[in-house]
Amino acid sequence: MPTDPTPPSDRTPPTDSTPPTDSTPATDSTPILEMRGITKSFPGVKALQDVTMTVSRGQVHAICGENGAGKSTLMKVLSGVYPHGGYQGEIVFEGQPCHFKNIRDSEQRGIVIIHQELALSPYLSIAENIFLGNERSTRGVMRWTQTNKEAARLLATVGLDEQPDTKIVDLGVGKQQLVEIAKALSKQVRLLILDEPTAALNEQDSAHLLGLLRNLRQQGITSIMISHKLNEIAAIADTTTIIRDGRCIETLDMHGPEPVTEDRIIRGMVGRDLAHRFPEHTPRIGEELLRIEDWTVHHPIDHGRVVVEDATVTVRRGEIVGLAGLMGAGRTELAMSVFGRSYGTGISGRIFLHGKEVRLRTVNEAIRNGIAYATEDRKRYGLNLIEDIKRNISSARLEKVSHLGVMDSPAEVAKANGFRKEMNIKAESVDVPTGKLSGGNQQKVVLSKWLFAEPEVLILDEPTRGIDVGAKYEIYEIINTLADAGKGVLVISSELPELLGICDRIYAMSQGRITGEMPRAEATQEGLMRYMTMEKNGASR
Amino acid sequence: MSASTLEQPPKTGKGDGGGGSAITAYLSQNLQQYGMMAALVVIVVLFQIMTDNRLLYPNNVASLIQENAYVLILTIGMVMVIVAGHIDLSVGSVVAFIGGLCALMITDWNLPWLLAVVLSIAVGGLVGCWQGFWIAYVGIPAFIVTLGGMLLFRGLAIVMVGTTVAGLPGGFNAISNHSLPNALGFIGQLDGLTLVIGAVAIAGLTLTQWRSRRALIRNDLRVEPFAAFIGKIVVSVAVIGYITYLLAKSAGGTPIVLMIVGLLTILYTFVMSNTVFGRHIYAMGGNLPAAKLSGVKTERVNFLIFVNMGMLAGVAAVVTTSRAGAAVAAAGQNFELDSIAAAFIGGTAVTGGIGKVFGAIIGALIMGVLNMGLSIMSVDPAWQQAIKGLVLIAAVAFDIVNKRRASAS
Numbered sequence: 021m022p023t024d025p026t027p028p029s030d031r032t033p034p035t036d037s038t039p040p041t042d043s044t045p046a047t048d049s050t051p052i053l054e055m056r057g058i059t060k061s062f063p064g065v066k067a068l069q070d071v072t073m074t075v076s077r078g079q080v081h082a083i084c085g086e087n088g089a090g091k092s093t094l095m096k097v098l099s100g101v102y103p104h105g106g107y108q109g110e111i112v113f114e115g116q117p118c119h120f121k122n123i124r125d126s127e128q129r130g131i132v133i134i135h136q137e138l139a140l141s142p143y144l145s146i147a148e149n150i151f152l153g154n155e156r157s158t159r160g161v162m163r164w165t166q167t168n169k170e171a172a173r174l175l176a177t178v179g180l181d182e183q184p185d186t187k188i189v190d191l192g193v194g195k196q197q198l199v200e201i202a203k204a205l206s207k208q209v210r211l212l213i214l215d216e217p218t219a220a221l222n223e224q225d226s227a228h229l230l231g232l233l234r235n236l237r238q239q240g241i242t243s244i245m246i247s248h249k250l251n252e253i254a255a256i257a258d259t260t261t262i263i264r265d266g267r268c269i270e271t272l273d274m275h276g277p278e279p280v281t282e283d284r285i286i287r288g289m290v291g292r293d294l295a296h297r298f299p300e301h302t303p304r305i306g307e308e309l310l311r312i313e314d315w316t317v318h319h320p321i322d323h324g325r326v327v328v329e330d331a332t333v334t335v336r337r338g339e340i341v342g343l344a345g346l347m348g349a350g351r352t353e354l355a356m357s358v359f360g361r362s363y364g365t366g367i368s369g370r371i372f373l374h375g376k377e378v379r380l381r382t383v384n385e386a387i388r389n390g391i392a393y394a395t396e397d398r399k400r401y402g403l404n405l406i407e408d409i410k411r412n413i414s415s416a417r418l419e420k421v422s423h424l425g426v427m428d429s430p431a432e433v434a435k436a437n438g439f440r441k442e443m444n445i446k447a448e449s450v451d452v453p454t455g456k457l458s459g460g461n462q463q464k465v466v467l468s469k470w471l472f473a474e475p476e477v478l479i480l481d482e483p484t485r486g487i488d489v490g491a492k493y494e495i496y497e498i499i500n501t502l503a504d505a506g507k508g509v510l511v512i513s514s515e516l517p518e519l520l521g522i523c524d525r526i527y528a529m530s531q532g533r534i535t536g537e538m539p540r541a542e543a544t545q546e547g548l549m550r551y552m553t554m555e556k557n558g559a560s561r
Numbered sequence: 562m563s564a565s566t567l568e569q570p571p572k573t574g575k576g577d578g579g580g581g582s583a584i585t586a587y588l589s590q591n592l593q594q595y596g597m598m599a600a601l602v603v604i605v606v607l608f609q610i611m612t613d614n615r616l617l618y619p620n621n622v623a624s625l626i627q628e629n630a631y632v633l634i635l636t637i638g639m640v641m642v643i644v645a646g647h648i649d650l651s652v653g654s655v656v657a658f659i660g661g662l663c664a665l666m667i668t669d670w671n672l673p674w675l676l677a678v679v680l681s682i683a684v685g686g687l688v689g690c691w692q693g694f695w696i697a698y699v700g701i702p703a704f705i706v707t708l709g710g711m712l713l714f715r716g717l718a719i720v721m722v723g724t725t726v727a728g729l730p731g732g733f734n735a736i737s738n739h740s741l742p743n744a745l746g747f748i749g750q751l752d753g754l755t756l757v758i759g760a761v762a763i764a765g766l767t768l769t770q771w772r773s774r775r776a777l778i779r780n781d782l783r784v785e786p787f788a789a790f791i792g793k794i795v796v797s798v799a800v801i802g803y804i805t806y807l808l809a810k811s812a813g814g815t816p817i818v819l820m821i822v823g824l825l826t827i828l829y830t831f832v833m834s835n836t837v838f839g840r841h842i843y844a845m846g847g848n849l850p851a852a853k854l855s856g857v858k859t860e861r862v863n864f865l866i867f868v869n870m871g872m873l874a875g876v877a878a879v880v881t882t883s884r885a886g887a888a889v890a891a892a893g894q895n896f897e898l899d900s901i902a903a904a905f906i907g908g909t910a911v912t913g914g915i916g917k918v919f920g921a922i923i924g925a926l927i928m929g930v931l932n933m934g935l936s937i938m939s940v941d942p943a944w945q946q947a948i949k950g951l952v953l954i955a956a957v958a959f960d961i962v963n964k965r966r967a968s969a970s
Contacts, residue, residue: 359854360856383854383855387856400850402851403848404843404848404914406914411843411844414840415840415844418840425836425837427840429776429835433776433782437781451782451783
């Protein structure tokens with residue numbers, strides 16, 4: 021529940037109490053948006069629970085929270101991605117209750133959301149993208165002059181120095197972001213929602229974007245900004261709402277009498293107790309199994325962009341090592357590039373297994389050398405959903421249940437049945453297609469698949485994403501068992517309590533670099549979060 | 562396999578033999594699987610009536626197989642191509658090209674016809690290497706590469722053959738026109754060897770079905786209700802028995818191409834369901850990124866799929882040329898469309914990942930019976946084509962509606 025249910029503007033309008041900074045010509049004191057008691061459930065998960073939030077007119081309102089806290093879900097409820105009726109609670113926008121059935125409905129009221137993954141059509145021009153779905157036309161015939169003229173005007177507003185007929189593919193991410201904002205402006209936006217707008221931007225582009233948001237604020241456009249970058253929030257936000265575990269924790273007035281520090285925000289983001297959510301485990305740690313040294317990876321398409329920089333990571337026998345980081349920190353990219361170069365280009369660095377240097381040029385070589393990588397996106401990259409459990413389990417190492425290329429089906433079934441019992445996969449038989457299983461059981465199939473391959477080191481990317489608490493506990497137990505069996509486990513997770521609960525040692529990553537390393541005894545959420553939000557300083561640039 | 566099999570799995574273990582409701586439920590859940598077989602039976606019965614019982618004249622059955630062997634052979638390769646998520650538009654032209662080459666090897670180069678047949682299949686493999694290289698290693702979509710192949714090989718066939726190369730030896734022409742020799746004499750009016758082959762087929766089918774059911778039960782996997790199992794066996798035995806009877810009564814006995822098609826069907830059913838290669842094809846069609854992240858060498862598998870398709874096109878070329886008794890530059894017209902249609906009618910998923918050799922064979926037989934029945938009725942070839950088009954759409958529509966029904970329940 022919000023500790024501060026009254027909207028800040030009712031209490032202390034910033035224009036009165038603060039010196040005239042560049043903020044808030046809030047002449048109208050009624051809030052532009054109220055969301056009351058929003059609850060949204062997915063099968064097995066309550067993503068939002070009784071969230072109440074008020075956004076004042078003409079402000080930049082920041083929303084903070086860990087990955088998976090429910091920020092994006094809240095914005096999807098607001099913008100009609102999750103239609104009215106699919107959630108409880110009410111939304112009042114400019115004094116009118118809202119029942120959006122889709123994004124179009126919310127856009128007609130002037131609520132425009134810009135998603136993290138930009139939704140521009142790459143081979144169309146800037147002007148075409150700006151007016152996509154909203155074309156300047158007469159009876160179905162395009163009016164190109166007007167289209168390009170209006171686009172040019174909007175580009176000037178957002179400060180983008182490009183011709184309207186330039187194709188989107190020829191623009192960098194920062195400029196694409198500006199095109200998105202121009203597109204929002206073309207729709208007469210009243211409330212602009214930006215989901216992690218600067219996550220993929222460099223400092224210059226970020227600074228430009230923040231400047232633009234300030235300008236828009238002066239023109240009376242209200243913005244909601246989801247961000248992980250606490251320094252940016254401190255620089256631009258008028259109000260900050262903190263969300264954790266699907267609940268609204270508190271709303272901070274950034275211009276209040278008491279200054280809001282980054283530490284203050286971090287405390288709100290992570291504070292919760294850890295009792296009994298993790299099985300007890302005493303590690304028996306042995307010699308070094310895996311060592312990744314000076315690992316650098318470039319973006320697969322944008323070859324100039326460094327995604328992982330000089331990362332060094334070690335995993336020892338029987339050890340559970342955590343890799344913490346916010347979205348876009350480069351954790352998955354690090355893991356996948358190590359796993360047979362399945363991500364990235366321009367990869368440099370060295371990998372040692374048992375102290376011996378190895379080259380893992382293909383996934384096959386990685387698997388044969390004893391590395392397994394269980395993906396964060398099991399539906400897209402982990403499982404063949406139209407195939408059954410047994411065929412998924414055997415798929416990474418078919419040679420173990422075949423002779424001279426011919427499958428030994430009884431052996432395959434027997435192995436699969438073994439895993440079904442051992443892992444407690446809840447399915448009637450190993451004949452059930454994995455698409456019919458719940459998230460937790462799918463994850464157990466993914467783990468079985470990689471255990472079947474008999475690796476020495478397992479990299480588990482978000483092993484408990486999207487599964488319920490009970491299944492999470494089972495997954496933790498499996499991870500402990502693996503470590504006890506002498507394997508090395510590297511766990512990537514966005515849930516800090518999870519890392520603190522199960523790992524023996526934790527690395528933190530930020531912007532492609534390993535920014536910190538803490539043994540279990542010393543690690544705290546606040547400490548990790550500080551490393552995870554560490555910006556690149558001048559030295560690296 | 563259709564989505565409907567997934568919804569409410571039938572009971573494991575021995576099943577409850579008698580319960581009629583269990584069987585009805587089972588059949589409705591497996592509508593797709595048995596639907597096409599039922600459709601085949603319905604079409605056969607329909608034509609049997611409309612042709613005044615002429616469709617199932619013994620000699621007509623034999624020639625139905627001989628006339629349509631090419632679809633059956635090509636469809637086997639096409640299922641693998643489509644399951645992997647590709648398409649092959651070139652097979653008709655490749656058949657003409659290799660058929661021409663085969664005839665020239667015999668008539669101009671004076672090679673023994675058996676050697677020419679072996680070389681033809683090898684050349685088919687080379688054609689597959691050519692297309693597989695572009696698709697697998699360069700990454701050009703199969704649609705484009707095989708569209709190019711369709712033009713390329715048709716052109717080469719015309720350059721090579723002119724219009725016709727005739728004068729092929731009797732041994733070669735026998736492949737598609739003759740039957741196995743009457744080695745075991747007659748029993749009554751029936752060809753002894755055909756009866757033996759029929760008996761072996763029935764015994765083999767029953768035995769393998771029985772053993773696979775036993776293995777399923779032993780491993781605690783889903784099996785169909787016992788009555789459905791028995792019913793399936795009885796129906797298959799009856800169908801094979803009846804076909805055997807008809808063929809044994811026909812002028813020659815068992816057509817040689819039936820043996821070729823039969824052996825290929827058994828071989829490729831095994832490849833698709835029991836080998837690592839087959840498993841990789843399904844894995845790639847079902848989820849390509851997941852297959853890559855499981856260490857499947859996707860380039861190599863794609864390459865081999867097209868090499869295999871080329872070799873089967875070589876076999877089809879031999880069969881087609883032998884049937885005609887001559888190589889024709891225009892041979893193989895629309896063969897690619899026939900085999901693609903047969904694969905889809907047989908339940909292969911347009912999106913890849915799903916499809917069985919046996920299903921595709923049923924699909925090809927539906928096409929074959931349509932061809933035969935309509936020909937017996939002397940329907941205009943233009944109308945034949947139109948009717949086949951409608952059947953294709955109807956079959957796939959049935960599949961999609963059936964899946965939607967299953968996922969809605």
